[in-house]
Amino acid sequence: MFNVNITGEYVVFFIxxxxxxxxxxLMISLEKVVHMVISMAAAFLGLAGMYVLLDAEFVAFVQVLIYAGAVSILMIFGIMMTKHNGEAAEPVKPLHETLAVIGALCLFGLLFYAIRASDFQSTAAFHPGEDNTLAIGELLFTGYIVPFELLSILLTVAFIGAIALAKKEAE
Amino acid sequence: MLSSYLTLAAILFCIGLYGTLAKRNAIIVLLSLELMLNAVNLNLIAFSKYGAIPSLTGQLFSIFTITVAAAEAAIAVAILIALFRARGTVLVDAFNRMRR
Incomplete structure (x- = not known):
């Protein structure tokens, strides 16, 4: 089942x-909201390292810029803009929390069983290209130009909407 | 090696699911959502290297996901600030006016 060779990739993966x-x-269990966001940023940075391990350098740097940079700072802004007395409120509904734990564990059991039962076999070796960023850029601007343009429209609409939502009502 | 990445992504997704369901602070719920999206990204990139047909498309799709997630985070924080102005709290169980 766990017949994994201890290679360099495996050690780095484990770290x-x-x-x-x-x-x-830590994000789930810490007390203060700001500490939760900081530990989440650590998890995002670890994921970026994992992407480097998977030959996805460009996505790794996008991850650092967008998640560890922008999203974390946005969440900290959200905390600062709303009033927090520092402590995250403790859950008062034990039944609700127990059900959430059971649901998450059931989902994990299902996924784990599916992963273990599947037979993944790679037929070809992965060629990330000479320059990962160049290869992604060529693919993005040739094969996937329509999704790219749709995404740019989505981003524009979303940010205008965010400004309109967060703007103070003139009363 | 692929199943190790998939298991890690499953663990991350379940932690995110628990945080989304059980936490009362809306900002932490948003962070847990981001965690779930990140688990999906990890799956996409793992399959782009170790899948049956390895190609760069998985990395491209994960970039699309990151973009949509950034838009979602911006909108969500804006809605949260508007809700905080209206209700004076960020606890999700206080936002129940439509249930009454």
Whole structure:
């Protein structure tokens, strides 16, 4: 079942997995909201390292810029803009929390069983290209130009909408 | 090696699911959502290297996902600030006016 060769990739994978899961579990269990966001940023950075391990350098740097940079700072802005007394409120509904734990564990069991039962076999070796960024750019601007343009429209609409929503009502 | 990445992504997704369902602070719910999106990204990139037909398309799709997630985070924080102005709290169980 777990017949994994201890290679360099496996060791690095294990280190990054520890960082990611540690950050995620700390995010769930810490007391203060700002600390939660910081531990989440650690998990995002670990994921970026994992992407480098998977030959996806461009996505790794996008991850650092967007998630570890922009989204974390946006969440901290959200915390600062709304009033927090520092402490995250404790859940008062034990039944609700127990059901959430059971649901998450059931989903994990299902996924784990599916992953273990599947037979993944790679037929070809992965060629990330001479220059990962160049290859992604060529693919993006030749094969996927329509989704790219749709995404740019989506981003524009979303940010205008965000400004319109967060703008103070003139009363 | 692929199943290790998939298992890690499953763990991340389930932690995110638990945080989304059980946390009361709306900002933490948003962060848990981002965690779930990141688990999906990890799956896409793992399959782009170790899948049956390895190609760059998985990395491209993960970039699309990151873009949509950034738009979602911006909109969500804006809605949260508007809700905070209206209700004076960010606890999700206080936003229940439509249930009454």
């Amino acid at each position: 990054f997995a520890t960082i990611i899961i540690g950050g995620a579990v």
